Amino acid sequence: MALTPATHTAPPAKFSHGVRKGNILQVAGQVGFLPAEPGKPPVPAGPTLREQTLRTFANVEAILREGGASWDDVLMIRVYLTEVEHFAEMNEIYNAYFADLTVAPAARTTVYVGLPPGLLIEIDALAVLD
């Protein structure tokens, strides 16, 4: 089942923002694009890391919800940053965002890669529902 929240632009290629099969839900790599406006190209939140990161979290969460899941179900989060210098600030934002989790936080891998100009962070997530 493809998951396409109303807030999202169509993917830029033939992939799904998220897919759920049985109790496994995979969220595609999300970046900090603001809610889609019809007929306009996607625009990232920003320019700060904080704004982009919070928007990226919101975009992941919208897909989880569309598939009947929540952050509580997420087993693994992959964080792609462009700058090693952003690690500490991203962690602060991350901790505040997940402060209220009542289950085990997801595992996580963070690595530093290239992203298209203007993008500072990309996040994807794997959820396994009970």
Added chain:
Amino acid sequence: MALTPATHTAPPAKFSHGVRKGNILQVAGQVGFLPAEPGKPPVPAGPTLREQTLRTFANVEAILREGGASWDDVLMIRVYLTEVEHFAEMNEIYNAYFADLTVAPAARTTVYVGLPPGLLIEIDALAVLD
């Protein structure tokens, strides 16, 4: 169960090109190597992005088939490119390749990383069979 298509050289280390356990099938990172010739080192298709990408897709597909799966079963595709400038062309190739999918396309994450010289793209895939 290790999945080793006849077209593939032995992996360069003690890993499997693909593994299936129950209904979950993971394809290892594939690059655009041409079908293996006994006694010769692997040679990538190319030099164009198109040739390498199509060969990489074929290599992923061979492993899916070896495990009794198809692209229809794929939940997540990870694309590693070396050049941000290749994103648009890769998407064109991707869309044409998947034009006939009748199920929800897989989720996808694309990031830009380093690869050994001569390689432009690496792809891995996670399938969950019905």
Added chain:
Amino acid sequence: MALTPATHTAPPAKFSHGVRKGNILQVAGQVGFLPAEPGKPPVPAGPTLREQTLRTFANVEAILREGGASWDDVLMIRVYLTEVEHFAEMNEIYNAYFADLTVAPAARTTVYVGLPPGLLIEIDALAVLD
């Protein structure tokens, strides 16, 4: 269920070193930190690639064990290196480490990314238990 081996420092943010849900176990990205000493910041093994890689494997394995799994259960290993030149040596270390596996080796993806200063390798793993 969060997996936190005694040898590990607390994660630097609100994530788990590993999580198991049902028969699926995800190990977070591990680096070559030496066993945690209370009150001290984490220190990577090294400075050689060999020392860091073996320590990183040990850190992954500790999490697998904490979750009731072993390398035999691992379906996928992701290896993040900082230097393309390290590929051959990493494979030698990898092959020796897994020489005694009696099951199909895990699938693997290796890509080259940035990591914080002093770190040469990061590894995560997905296990599916029987």
